[in-house]
Amino acid sequence: MCLAIPGEVVEVGVGRPELARVEVSGVRRTVNVGLLAVPPAPGDWVLIHVGFALSVVDEAEARATLALLEELGQAYEDELAALAGSRID
Amino acid sequence: MRFVDEYRDAETARALAARISALCEPGRRYTFMEVCGGHTHTIYQHGIEDYLPEQITLVHGPGCPVCVIPMGRVDDAIHLARQPDVLMTSFGDMMRVPGGDGSFFDSNAEGTDIRMVYSPLDALNLARANPDRQVVFMAIGFETTAPSTAMTLLRAAAEDLRNFSVFCNHVTIVPAIKAILDSPDLRLDGFLGPGHVSTVIGCRPYEFIAREYGKPVVVAGFEPLDILESIHRLMLQLREGRAEVENQYARVVPWDGNPVALRAIGETMRLRPHFEWRGLGFISHSALRLREEYARFDAEERFEVPGVRVADPKACQCGEVLKGVLKPWECKVFGTACTPETPIGTCMVSPEGACAAYYNFGRFTRTRVREAVAGR
Numbered sequence: 001m002c003l004a005i006p007g008e009v010v011e012v013g014v015g016r017p018e019l020a021r022v023e024v025s026g027v028r029r030t031v032n033v034g035l036l037a038v039p040p041a042p043g044d045w046v047l048i049h050v051g052f053a054l055s056v057v058d059e060a061e062a063r064a065t066l067a068l069l070e071e072l073g074q075a076y077e078d079e080l081a082a083l084a085g086s087r088i089d
Numbered sequence: 090m091r092f093v094d095e096y097r098d099a100e101t102a103r104a105l106a107a108r109i110s111a112l113c114e115p116g117r118r119y120t121f122m123e124v125c126g127g128h129t130h131t132i133y134q135h136g137i138e139d140y141l142p143e144q145i146t147l148v149h150g151p152g153c154p155v156c157v158i159p160m161g162r163v164d165d166a167i168h169l170a171r172q173p174d175v176l177m178t179s180f181g182d183m184m185r186v187p188g189g190d191g192s193f194f195d196s197n198a199e200g201t202d203i204r205m206v207y208s209p210l211d212a213l214n215l216a217r218a219n220p221d222r223q224v225v226f227m228a229i230g231f232e233t234t235a236p237s238t239a240m241t242l243l244r245a246a247a248e249d250l251r252n253f254s255v256f257c258n259h260v261t262i263v264p265a266i267k268a269i270l271d272s273p274d275l276r277l278d279g280f281l282g283p284g285h286v287s288t289v290i291g292c293r294p295y296e297f298i299a300r301e302y303g304k305p306v307v308v309a310g311f312e313p314l315d316i317l318e319s320i321h322r323l324m325l326q327l328r329e330g331r332a333e334v335e336n337q338y339a340r341v342v343p344w345d346g347n348p349v350a351l352r353a354i355g356e357t358m359r360l361r362p363h364f365e366w367r368g369l370g371f372i373s374h375s376a377l378r379l380r381e382e383y384a385r386f387d388a389e390e391r392f393e394v395p396g397v398r399v400a401d402p403k404a405c406q407c408g409e410v411l412k413g414v415l416k417p418w419e420c421k422v423f424g425t426a427c428t429p430e431t432p433i434g435t436c437m438v439s440p441e442g443a444c445a446a447y448y449n450f451g452r453f454t455r456t457r458v459r460e461a462v463a464g465r
């Protein structure tokens with residue numbers, strides 16, 4: 001749960017204004033973007049931690065973070081599996 | 090990968106390493122603490138210590154949220170899970186953490202229903218889906234995670250959910266750093282400030298470290314070059330006789346933090362007078378609990394919580410590891426009785442824990458090789 005995973009926002013305001021669809025490692029998930037002072041727009045990258053977008057980052061940062069996470073191996077796999085099992089609405 | 094190379098370029102790393110070396114004063118030793126488990130991970134994974142001159146030692150701090158939960162709180166959570174109708178939820182990392190009487194997994198084998206969730210919002214969903222159960226969320230984590238719990242509480246209040254509560258174990262990083270600074274065991278020359286925590290709290294809360302303790306702090310990113318650059322900045326400050334807070338990770342960390350997140354925490358939580366940390370003992374004003382206005386969502390109000398206190402196992406030296414006094418491999422049970430499969434201490438449970446990071450990467454650092462040879 002310590003990890004912050006980058007995802008690309010594909011749709012905002014899904015059901016409620018603070019929810020957004022985000023693509024993480026090829027899978028689309030709903031996350032809560034209510035902690036961001038400025039709501040993100042499609043195409044923005046966000047760092048996701050326990051179902052919430054913590055911050056908006058640029059694409060370079062997002063890709064670098066992904067590379068670091070992929071090197072983690074199992075821990076990252078576990079986090080992705082947990083994220084895949086999560087249902088936020 | 091164009092993007093990644095920017096943060097990994099070996100030549101830049103060597104150039105930074107050379108500049109760091111050039112800043113070392115002869116005969117002086119430098120000890121820096123990386124507060125955050127994420128940094129520990131990068132340091133091992135990329136062998137950062139191999140780039141550094143021998144005069145510089147990195148020690149690992151208490152910034153692994155799973156590692157600092159005392160055994161008694163695990164036992165308290167299991168006690169809650171045993172109450173009639175309770176459905177306990179927790180992050181996956183907590184499931185194997187040993188309490189005085191086994192872990193959540195052990196407890197489930199004896200009939201409790203403690204489920205892993207990815208997000209506190211999943212726990213909220215379970216409450217909506219199971220109106221006949223009392224869903225309790227075991228909240229852990231530093232300021233990185235507390236806003237998520239806070240937002241979930243605000244949601245629960247808006248929906249007036251009657252069967253959801255939080256067993257709050259959120260901790261705050263600054264009092265832990267202060268406790269380490271005040272501890273006589275360790276002499277530190279500076280800190281690599283945590284990355285994600287700082288996205289929430291910003292950089293100002295570290296200013297007392299520079300002002301009152303005269304130690305530099307550089308909030309650092311997680312890439313290998315981030316860490317090297319941050320160490321370089323610490324060395325520069327020391328060389329120039331400065332002690333300041335710098336933000337090396339400004340591309341993600343705003344100097345003033347995240348006001349929305351801070352507001353959500355402030356609205357739902359307040360500081361506890363004191364809280365026990367594994368290995369570090371009681372630290373004043375170092376943890377959060379729910380505000381009176383949210384008492385109906387507070388598992389400690391809704392249920393009887395025994396407040397168990399359990400001494401850490403004798404063999405366990407997590408406290409020393411969390412304070413950076415001992416390197417993980419110096420613990421007597423490291424890698425023998427204590428492994429990620431059969432953890433004795435929490436530092437071995439979470440992949441961010443210093444012991445697990447050491448174990449997984451099997452790094453024989455320079456010091457380790459040296460001391461192993463000397464000890465022969």
Ligand code: SF4
Pocket residue numbers: 404405406407408410417420421422423424427428432433434435436437438444
């Ligand atoms: S090896 Fe195990 S018992 Fe020893 S400090 Fe690490 S986690 Fe604690």
